[in-house]
Structures are given as C-alpha cells and as structure tokens.
Amino acid sequence: MDFMKPETVLNLANIRDALVRMEDTIIFDLIERSQFFQSPSVYKPDVFPIPDFQGSFLEWSLLQLEKAHSQVRRYEAPDETPFFPDQLLKSFLPPLNYPPVLASYSNEINANDEIMRMYIHEIVPLISAGEGEQPENLGSTCTADIEALQALSRRIHFGKFVAEAKFRAETERFTKLILNKDVEGIEDAITNSAVEEKILLRLLEKGQAYGTDPTMKYSQNPQSKVKPEVLVRIYKDLVIPLTKKVETDYLLRRLEDEQ
Numbered sequence: 001m002d003f004m005k006p007e008t009v010l011n012l013a014n015i016r017d018a019l020v021r022m023e024d025t026i027i028f029d030l031i032e033r034s035q036f037f038q039s040p041s042v043y044k045p046d047v048f049p050i051p052d053f054q055g056s057f058l059e060w061s062l063l064q065l066e067k068a069h070s071q072v073r074r075y076e077a078p079d080e081t082p083f084f085p086d087q088l089l090k091s092f093l094p095p096l097n098y099p100p101v102l103a104s105y106s107n108e109i110n111a112n113d114e115i116m117r118m119y120i121h122e123i124v125p126l127i128s129a130g131e132g133e134q135p136e137n138l139g140s141t142c143t144a145d146i147e148a149l150q151a152l153s154r155r156i157h158f159g160k161f162v163a164e165a166k167f168r169a170e171t172e173r174f175t176k177l178i179l180n181k182d183v184e185g186i187e188d189a190i191t192n193s194a195v196e197e198k199i200l201l202r203l204l205e206k207g208q209a210y211g212t213d214p215t216m217k218y219s220q221n222p223q224s225k226v227k228p229e230v231l232v233r234i235y236k237d238l239v240i241p242l243t244k245k246v247e248t249d250y251l252l253r254r255l256e257d258e259q
C-alpha cells in the first residue's frame, strides 16, 4: 500500500497483508526482548537521576527518540502514532502532505498509554528471560522495548484503516450503529472470527519456525525463544482486542466528519 494513493490504503486485502507482515516484525522484536531479564527499574519512575525529567528510563528514552524522529517527519505518516504527541518537534524538512484517508480527528485516537501499560505489565513478564534486574543490560533492554512498543503501536493503530475501509464498504449499517451509540453492535460488525482464527494459527506456525534454530529441527527438543503459545496469547488477549478498540473508538466518532 502507498499512502500517497488513498485507494490502495483503504483496500481491506492490502490492509490485512500489511498486518500479516507486521506479525513478523512483532515476533522478532519480542524474541529480541526475550533474551533479557524483566529489569523493573527500566519501567519505574525516578529510579535514575535523569536531568530535568520525571518518569522512567523507558519513557525518557522513548521521548528522546520520538523528538528526533519527529524531525525526520516520522509522525506525519498516517500509520505512525507517537507516545508523546504533545512533545514532538517541528521538522525542518518540507511537509509531506499525504492525501487524507482517515477522518480529521484520527490523530486523537491514540491507544499508546494503554499499549504501554499492557506491554510493561502483561507482555514483559510473559517473555523475559527471568525476573529481577540485569544492570549491565539496561540500555539493550530499553531499546528492545522501544522497538517492540513501536511495532505493536503501529499494528494496533492500523485498526483506523480497517475501520475506515469497513465504514466505506457498509456506510448505512455503521451509520445506524453509530447514531444509536451501539458499541456492542459496532464490535460485532467489525469482528471477523475466521480472520482472527487464521491469524492465531499462523502465529503458532511462525512462532515454531522463527523462534528456533532451523538446523536443529531434527533434534529432540528444539527450544523456542518465545513460546508459540505465548505469542498466540499475546495476540488473542491483547493485540487483537486493542486493535478492535481502536476500530470502535474511531467509528464512534465517524459521523463528525459528515456534518
């Protein structure tokens, strides 16, 4: 899909292809993070004497990166959602002027606080190499976290494109549901259980393939770095439900643009 060509962005098959590719990035990022211990000091506020900053080492690191990336226009792209939208810097490059494909309020749909909470409290304990601290790996842990968080955020906020494509395909049906503020009805309308099942099955296969050394496949006990069942659980309980929440939050406001 090409963000300069709106028709390619709102094609549900293209969107789903992009989501499939993002699985690979997410799995590899989680595998990368899994070699380190939990290291709670990365996530607790005010553990380190960071000058002029109150918050965790991870928050500080991610903010520095977002400031730098905002200057190379990362957050002008409609598929990138910052964790610190109020603290970005202006780019000295000319603006990109992507043709609008999403509703005018789409930047206000930002699930990154929830993604951060879910990642720290649910995903990190599931995938880390052990509990406790690894002081020599604070930086590597934190950069692995940032990669994983950004990949998860991009995937989950892709729900906006899915929602827009679905709204355009069934405008009348969604208009009724939105006017009735029928959250359950919207959730039902955006759910495609067959697609979800396919994703979970594919994750199981990918987890078995990517997480192991392929030359060891005939050995008795090839070790997965992140257990395939854990990947499935992360998607089933966290990634897909949050994607659906982004879709629903986006759709609930979708008639604002029609007025």
Ligand SMILES: O=C(O)C(=O)C[C@]1(C(=O)O)C=C[C@@H](O)C=C1
Pocket (backbone or CB within 6 Å): 016, 019, 162, 190, 191, 192, 193, 195, 196, 199, 239, 240, 241, 243, 244, 247
């Ligand atoms: O592919 C879709 O139709 C989506 O809405 C995306 C997604 C997902 O998160 O992967 C979410 C809800 C559907 O039930 C199926 C899949």
